[in-house]
Amino acid sequence: MVTLLLASSKDPASMNLYNAMLSNTIWKKGIKMPHGIVHEHDLGQTHLLLIRDKHHIFADNIDIIHEKHKNIQVDEVLVLSKHASKSKIPALCIHVIGLPGQEPYGEMGQSGGYKGQLVPPSTRFGSLFRSLCEISENKGMDSEFDITIESTHHGPYLTKPTAYLEIGSTESHWIRQDAAEVWALTIIQCLGLNGDKPIGEWKGEGYVMIGLGGGHYAPRHKSIISKTDVWVGHILANYSLIFDDYIEGEKISGSWQDSIQKSIEATQISFPGGNIFVHLDRKSFKAWQRNSIISFLDKKNIPVYRLKEIVSLHKHKSSDDSPFN
Structure with a gap:
């Protein structure tokens, strides 16, 4: 049962978040594998995967691919990503993925995924957002960045529960180390990578x-x-x-x-x-x-x-x- 953190070298914010995760907690040495570079967390149960051949929104079935290469079961996927908007408002945001309402059904979407198909949502959606709000406030980031959610949109197509964790909304924001650190601390808290009890794991009722x-x-x-x-x-x-x-x-x-x-x-x-x-x-x-x-x-x-x-x-x-x- 593994949480897969996914990053792509094609996305500057993704690389920023990837490096923040490496810097803020303890990982085993990265291993180069056919589908990317894999770091396993020192406490186990969390893998950090960097893919280089494509943008993460087009990484269809990367959850299944990772399972096969590592011979483990992926429980959920959290994707480290940039956020772009016409308003250019600084933002830290979270959403789940899929292309509801788009037609013709089954056709590939412009931003990945397949039209009309939805990916199961990460059970940590709510807890990640609430932790992000708390840590952003403690770090003073909420005075500059909008801490928000988004509705379901874009790819990739995956079968495991998934959420996108994003920094927006312009290139200058994507590379902000303080923004990436807030997300890293949020992820560490929710996944229990600091040794504390994980937050947001579904127990079968609620x-x-x-x-x-x-x-x-x-x-x-x-x-x-x-x-x-x-x-x-x-x-x-x-x-x-x-x-x-x-x-x-x-x-x-x-x-x-x-x-x-x-x-x-x-x-x-x-x-x-x-x-x-x-x-x-x-x-x-x-x-x-x-x-x-x-x-x-x-x-x-x-x-x-x-x-x-x-x-x-x-x-x-x-x-x-x-x-x-």
Whole structure:
């Protein structure tokens, strides 16, 4: 059972994060293998892989490839990456991957992956984000960098639970050592590479949120993740939930149902036995869209909770008796 940290020499932020991981904790000497350079952590159970032949977003099935070369089982993949945005706002962000709502299904995406397919989300999505917020605040990074999540997007195609850990949003930010160190400390804390108990390992029971609607940075879903210790699956923005034109009296069509169904299935793979529920960014939908989603989920026995309901049920993340723990 190994956590695979993946970096690529084709990505400057990935290399920055790779070097920060090497500098901030103890690794065995790197070994050159057919698929890249592999460092095993001194405490075991974590491998750091540097690939040189391609960008990580195109490293399809690297989890299976690593398993075969190392004769081990990969439990999850955390990808060290750059983040780019038109706003050029400095950011430290996390998201899970896949191409929901894109067509034609099965065709390779422009940024890796395959259209219409979703990768199981890392069970550490929520805990990594909350730890990142805490460490960023302690280091004073949150005054300069936006600490945020993103909705599900881009490749590669993998079968193991995966998350992308990113520095953005311009070349000058990608090479910032202080930003990379904050991420390194976050990863070390969550994976228990400092000798402490790991955070965010799924134990087979708990409440798991799928977020539907809103923009790419999903502020309403982010608010819930920040305020609670809820487990987090896929977050789908409105652009991934495609509805055909509304015609009164006719069935509501579009690829939105497929996107939701696949987000549920992928999340269930990561959280077997979990109680999955949905949080809707209600204001981002028209009434007929919102009602269609709720009806679709009701038929699948997936409840829809409002923010106040989730927070009141959950209490605060410091509460030991939370039903979401």
